[in-house]
Amino acid sequence: MRAYWYDNEAGDQRQPHDSGREVHAEYLSQLGVLYCRFADEKDVDKLAEERSYKNRDVITVSPEKMGDVYEEKVKSFFHEHLHEDEEIRYIRDGAGFFDVRSEGDEWVRIYLEKDDLIILPAGIYHRFTTDTNNYIVAMRLFKEEPKWTPLNRGPEVDVNPFRKEYLQTRQAIPSQ
Ligand SMILES: CSCCC(=O)/C(O)=C/O
Ligand SMILES: [Fe+2]
16 A cells, blocks of 8 residues: 555546655555555454445456456546545455545545555545556455445535534645
8 A cells, every 4th residue: 555645637547646755654644545465365354243234246347357347447446536435455466546626625645556445434435446557456355245326426416414424524634
């Protein structure tokens, strides 16, 4: 895992867009974003049990696996959105970028590779993209049935109760 401020330069989303300004895991945790490195899948079983995650699936995001819909899918993952549940992703192969909004509404880019696990809190605005290798395999954990429900950023979603709850719990974040 490596986290840094996104450079906001135009260009391919799959490029690193690395401003060179690093972000530490402690700051991510202030945003409610938790990171772990698990070499053993049993550690994920334990985490799933502790947090009452009953279901999981494995998604491969690549042109080989997805065919014609790959570009469309990557575009939809990169559209800024939130979920009403936590997003837990455990990377099994390949790599990709999760971008999360900071308390000042800037993008923090988090690069994840095999054995990295991330937990994004409900209500945080974020987006995802593969890197230039166009290949990631991720385990997705679900409390209930496997389902991906993004709520794209907009005035209605800004006042979504899960968004408001997220902002309330993050009120005391000092800017970095
Ligand atoms: C690599 S998992 C696919 C992306 C995804 O599920 C998501 O919610 C991105 O924000
Ligand atoms: Fe998401």
